[in-house]
Amino acid sequence: xxxxxxxxxxxxxxxxxxxxxxxxxxxxxxxxxxxxxxxxxxxxxxxxxxxxxxxxxxxxxxxxxxxxxxxxxxxxxxxxxxxxxxxxxxxxxxxxxxxxxxxxxxxxxxxxxxx
Amino acid sequence: xxxxxxxxxxxxxxxxxxxxxxxxxxxxxxxxxxxxxxxxxxxxxxxxxxxxxxxxxxxxxxxxxxxxxxxxxxxxxxxxxxxxxxxxxxxxxxxxxxxxxxxxxxxxxxxxxxx
Numbered sequence: 001x002x003x004x005x006x007x008x009x010x011x012x013x014x015x016x017x018x019x020x021x022x023x024x025x026x027x028x029x030x031x032x033x034x035x036x037x038x039x040x041x042x043x044x045x046x047x048x049x050x051x052x053x054x055x056x057x058x059x060x061x062x063x064x065x066x067x068x069x070x071x072x073x074x075x076x077x078x079x080x081x082x083x084x085x086x087x088x089x090x091x092x093x094x095x096x097x098x099x100x101x102x103x104x105x106x107x108x109x110x111x112x113x114x115x
Numbered sequence: 116x117x118x119x120x121x122x123x124x125x126x127x128x129x130x131x132x133x134x135x136x137x138x139x140x141x142x143x144x145x146x147x148x149x150x151x152x153x154x155x156x157x158x159x160x161x162x163x164x165x166x167x168x169x170x171x172x173x174x175x176x177x178x179x180x181x182x183x184x185x186x187x188x189x190x191x192x193x194x195x196x197x198x199x200x201x202x203x204x205x206x207x208x209x210x211x212x213x214x215x216x217x218x219x220x221x222x223x224x225x226x227x228x229x230x
Contacts (some may be wrong), residue, residue: 006158041122043205043220044159051215093158100216101166101209103149106158 003027004096006107013094014115015086021079021110023094029074030096035067044063048075084114117142117206121221128196128228136191136224138206147209148189148219150180152202159205167187176200194226 003026011019023033032051035100036044048069050056056069066088068080077096081088089109118141126152128134147166160190162176170182180191189206203225207218 002161004158011221018147030136034217046217049213049215049217051185057215091156095159095203097216099213100223101147102216103161104159104216106151108158111216 001027002103002105004094004105004107006094006110008110009108010111010113012113012115017088017114019081019084021081021092021094021112023077023079023107025069025075025094025096025105028079028096028098028105031074032097033071033077034095034097035069035077035079036095038093038094038109040091044093047079063109080085081112083110086114089114090110117208117212117219119206119219121206121224123224124222125175125225125227128226130198130228130230132193134193134196134200134226134228136204136206136226137189137191138191138221140189140206140208142208142211144211145191146187148180148182149207149209150189150191151175151202151205151207153205153223154202162191175179175209187217194209196226196229201226201228 005024035047048058050057050071058064071077093109095106097104149164150162165182173179206221210217
């Protein structure tokens with residue numbers, strides 16, 4: 001149980017392209033979803049917290065117009081990297097939880113490479 | 116300020132030997148602690164959590180962790196390491212200032228189990 005599907009697993013695209021990443025909780029309804037960015041051999045950096053039907057809460061220093069988050073349902077959140085540039089290349093991971101005191105369950109991540 | 120520290124960047128053990136991955140935390144009030152494991156190019160997998168109760172918590176894949184309030188530690192242990200345990204391990208504590216279950220992660224410890 002507690003499976004989170006993240007798609008696509010890898011994206012390679014040209015600078016200036018917008019890229020959408022989907023995060024789905026397959027067998028549970030997630031009250032909250034989180035979006036992280038991870039640099040090589042480093043810990044996870046929280047980008048934003050997303051609740052169904054409301055605006056995402058972004059961490060300090062994360063551009064909300066750059067990283068658009070939509071949480072359309074209790075099982076789906078999307079992250080759109082708008083007008084991506086090489087510095088946006090990274091490993092993006094989503095997670096979902098059923099409650100504030102429950103574990104977060106993670107997707108398998110999306111490797112984004114901007115040429 | 117809340118924080119999680121994993122003092123070792125890497126831990127090396129021989130297969131069959133016991134392993135310990137260290138974690139210390141700093142948080143006001145009662146801590147909610149988690150351990151996750153990450154394999155290359157994958158998301159994080161939940162191993163175990165401590166909310167309350169017994170100080171020794173048993174989790175997935177034979178792992179356990181010992182909560183020590185006086186030492187503010189939550190070390191991950193396994194009696195007999197497997198080569199397949201080689202991965203990146205993260206300790207995390209729930210951010211008490213958040214009502215969404217936001218986590219604060221340690222910097223990660225790479226576990227290398229040699230045959």
